[in-house]
Amino acid sequence: MAISIAIDVHGGDHGISITVPAALAALAANPDLSLILVGQQDMLAAELARHNNKYPDRLSIQHASEIVGMEESPSAAMRGKKDSSMRVAINLVKEGRASACVSAGNTGALMATARFVLKTLSGIKRPAIISAIPTMHGHVHFLDLGANVDSSAEVLQLFGVMGSIFVQANEKIDSPKVGLLNIGHEDVKGNETVKAAAELLKNSPVNYVGFVEGDDIFTTDLDVIACDGFVGNVSLKTMEGLAQMITSTMKEEFNRNILTKLSGFLAMPVIKALRNRLDNRRYNGAILLGLRGTVIKSHGSADIFAYSQAINEGYRAVQNQVPEMIEKVLSATDLSNKTKN
Amino acid sequence: MAISIAIDVHGGDHGISITVPAALAALAANPDLSLILVGQQDMLAAELARHNNKYPDRLSIQHASEIVGMEESPSAAMRGKKDSSMRVAINLVKEGRASACVSAGNTGALMATARFVLKTLSGIKRPAIISAIPTMHGHVHFLDLGANVDSSAEVLQLFGVMGSIFVQANEKIDSPKVGLLNIGHEDVKGNETVKAAAELLKNSPVNYVGFVEGDDIFTTDLDVIACDGFVGNVSLKTMEGLAQMITSTMKEEFNRNILTKLSGFLAMPVIKALRNRLDNRRYNGAILLGLRGTVIKSHGSADIFAYSQAINEGYRAVQNQVPEMIEKVLSATDLSNKTKN
Numbered sequence: 001m002a003i004s005i006a007i008d009v010h011g012g013d014h015g016i017s018i019t020v021p022a023a024l025a026a027l028a029a030n031p032d033l034s035l036i037l038v039g040q041q042d043m044l045a046a047e048l049a050r051h052n053n054k055y056p057d058r059l060s061i062q063h064a065s066e067i068v069g070m071e072e073s074p075s076a077a078m079r080g081k082k083d084s085s086m087r088v089a090i091n092l093v094k095e096g097r098a099s100a101c102v103s104a105g106n107t108g109a110l111m112a113t114a115r116f117v118l119k120t121l122s123g124i125k126r127p128a129i130i131s132a133i134p135t136m137h138g139h140v141h142f143l144d145l146g147a148n149v150d151s152s153a154e155v156l157q158l159f160g161v162m163g164s165i166f167v168q169a170n171e172k173i174d175s176p177k178v179g180l181l182n183i184g185h186e187d188v189k190g191n192e193t194v195k196a197a198a199e200l201l202k203n204s205p206v207n208y209v210g211f212v213e214g215d216d217i218f219t220t221d222l223d224v225i226a227c228d229g230f231v232g233n234v235s236l237k238t239m240e241g242l243a244q245m246i247t248s249t250m251k252e253e254f255n256r257n258i259l260t261k262l263s264g265f266l267a268m269p270v271i272k273a274l275r276n277r278l279d280n281r282r283y284n285g286a287i288l289l290g291l292r293g294t295v296i297k298s299h300g301s302a303d304i305f306a307y308s309q310a311i312n313e314g315y316r317a318v319q320n321q322v323p324e325m326i327e328k329v330l331s332a333t334d335l336s337n338k339t340k341n
Numbered sequence: 342m343a344i345s346i347a348i349d350v351h352g353g354d355h356g357i358s359i360t361v362p363a364a365l366a367a368l369a370a371n372p373d374l375s376l377i378l379v380g381q382q383d384m385l386a387a388e389l390a391r392h393n394n395k396y397p398d399r400l401s402i403q404h405a406s407e408i409v410g411m412e413e414s415p416s417a418a419m420r421g422k423k424d425s426s427m428r429v430a431i432n433l434v435k436e437g438r439a440s441a442c443v444s445a446g447n448t449g450a451l452m453a454t455a456r457f458v459l460k461t462l463s464g465i466k467r468p469a470i471i472s473a474i475p476t477m478h479g480h481v482h483f484l485d486l487g488a489n490v491d492s493s494a495e496v497l498q499l500f501g502v503m504g505s506i507f508v509q510a511n512e513k514i515d516s517p518k519v520g521l522l523n524i525g526h527e528d529v530k531g532n533e534t535v536k537a538a539a540e541l542l543k544n545s546p547v548n549y550v551g552f553v554e555g556d557d558i559f560t561t562d563l564d565v566i567a568c569d570g571f572v573g574n575v576s577l578k579t580m581e582g583l584a585q586m587i588t589s590t591m592k593e594e595f596n597r598n599i600l601t602k603l604s605g606f607l608a609m610p611v612i613k614a615l616r617n618r619l620d621n622r623r624y625n626g627a628i629l630l631g632l633r634g635t636v637i638k639s640h641g642s643a644d645i646f647a648y649s650q651a652i653n654e655g656y657r658a659v660q661n662q663v664p665e666m667i668e669k670v671l672s673a674t675d676l677s678n679k680t681k682n
């Protein structure tokens with residue numbers, strides 16, 4: 001199946017210097033993928049000329065004159081920049097010219113524009129952001145990572161169900177194990193919302209396993225962990241911040257003097273192996289679940305490898321018909337009515 | 342000033358094999374500290390006989406016949422075990438025979454028993470758990486770490502104020518910088534509660550700086566970060582879990598073969614320096630703020646060094662009259678009325 005994906009080339013901290021070579025890498029990896037690079041035509045043509053483009057027949061340019069800033073308010077971006085690379089990329093999905101779009105841009109603007117242009121699936125108020133994160137045993141899918149705050153028990157239930165369908169479709173796992181993030185394992189622990197969500201998930205078409213705590217994220221054999229977006233975002237950013245602190249402290253210590261530098265040189269194979277195992281760039285590409293279409297959010301600071309992973313993630317989600325699967329399961333249950341408001 | 346602290350010797354994953362030698366270490370470090378070891382007399386006498394007790398005049402034993410289990414429900418522990426080492430240690434604070442107590446036991450039971458026996462300060466419904474955590478620039482005090490869920494804006498404000506008083510008293514910082522944990526830096530980000538709390542803190546007797554995100558925790562120059570206990574607990578446990586995963590992955594990689602083992606041996610000074618800088622055992626000893634007395638919660642898995650740090654933390658809090666300072670500031674403002682319910 002030929003799959004076409006639109007790329008918001010100006011999104012992210014680095015723009016086209018990352019998104020264009022990453023697009024070429026994704027084309028190399030996926031022979032039936034076509035990409036539409038959405039952005040300022042002259043800049044794009046100049047950047048493309050700097051690379052050896054082996055796939056001219058699978059790569060096209062769609063001009064868009066504006067750029068959404070990383071700190072711009074979602075409503076200003078929506079109202080004021082109708083010809084932004086972000087908006088035009090999403091429009092291509094709406095018009096059926098692309099099956100998905102990828103952006104490393106402003107999360108709030110991407111979320112708001114995607115909701116406005118593509119609309120959510122029946123009964124879903126706001127999409128949820130899902131991403132895989134590395135664990136001791138591989139990875140776990142974690143949602144919501146920041147789109148929804150003050151989620152009700154019904155919305156938490158919906159996250160569990162959508163996460164389960166996503167993993168089932170995208171990873172070919174028969175009965176994904178689903179947990180709820182809490183501050184204790186026992187039934188009596190946590191706030192009223194999470195307790196009520198647990199009861200709802202026990203009676204949902206998912207393999208609900210129970211509560212997990214923050215430290216369980218990395219040791220669990222679960223496939224999906226659901227939580228409110230405020231909590232999920234804080235947990236995800238806590239991971240990013242701590243990993244960053246450990247990495248830079250390690251660098252400082254290995255660079256302290258000639259002896260520590262030598263020991264760092266000798267330990268390089270181990271450091272590289274460690275970095276590979278804990279490398280969250282492999283999992284770059286969070287999906288906005290619950291939309292009528294596939295929208296992938298790349299980390300703003302993604303490098304070429306990470307950004308190409310986000311494109312691959314979009315490719316897989318389209319191939320595995322994630323939005324269609326979610327719509328099918330939700331319409332077969334009464335979940336979509338319950339979470340309307 | 343002579344300070345007496347009661348130790349719940351049976352609390353924690355390891356009990357007296359940790360708490361007794363840690364008590365002796367704390368006595369060595371603080372010449373005007375006395376300790377009351379609370380627990381089963383025969384076991385305690387036998388354990389003490391295994392050590393060289395140089396401080397018989399500053400160490401006494403208070404018998405308690407029962408032990409609160411780590412997984413026991415707080416209400417069962419409260420109602421059923423009136424002669425537990427935890428309860429008796431808290432009673433000693435109530436009776437004025439100790440100025441503080443330290444326990445590595447069941448957090449829920451400790452919280453419930455401390456509230457019941459000691460009572461909270463006027464207008465405070467539940468104490469908040471505060472602890473320092475290591476950052477790039479030293480450390481930051483973080484609260485609430487799990488005692489309060491669904492905190493209102495007024496309660497978040499109270500956390501900010503109590504955290505500020507704590508740091509002012511305990512660390513001699515004139516005007517501690519206080520931030521609120523959120524999922525964005527801008528005023529419009531986050532849920533309604535955190536936005537309302539920000540407005541309240543702007544009009545409070547603290548140096549309120551603004552919102553911080555999960556990754557800012559480790560790079561910030563703030564002194565206090567306040568958040569709801571659900572969020573704080575998830576963030577703290579996320580740190581613990583990720584640090585554990587990185588440590589065990591590093592061990593695995595250095596133990597892979599003879600060459601990696603050799604490089605690990607050569608890198609040992611760097612690994613040790615790294616471990617020291619990131620060592621959260623230094624910060625063991627979370628304080629229950631808002632009680633009429635000083636109660637310190639040690640991590641359940643604390644080793645001798647970490648547990649002795651928790652005792653030192655209690656010593657400092659008593660010395661710096663933390664509960665008295667909080668009561669004084671709260672009664673001079675209208676905060677205590679607002680958070681009554």
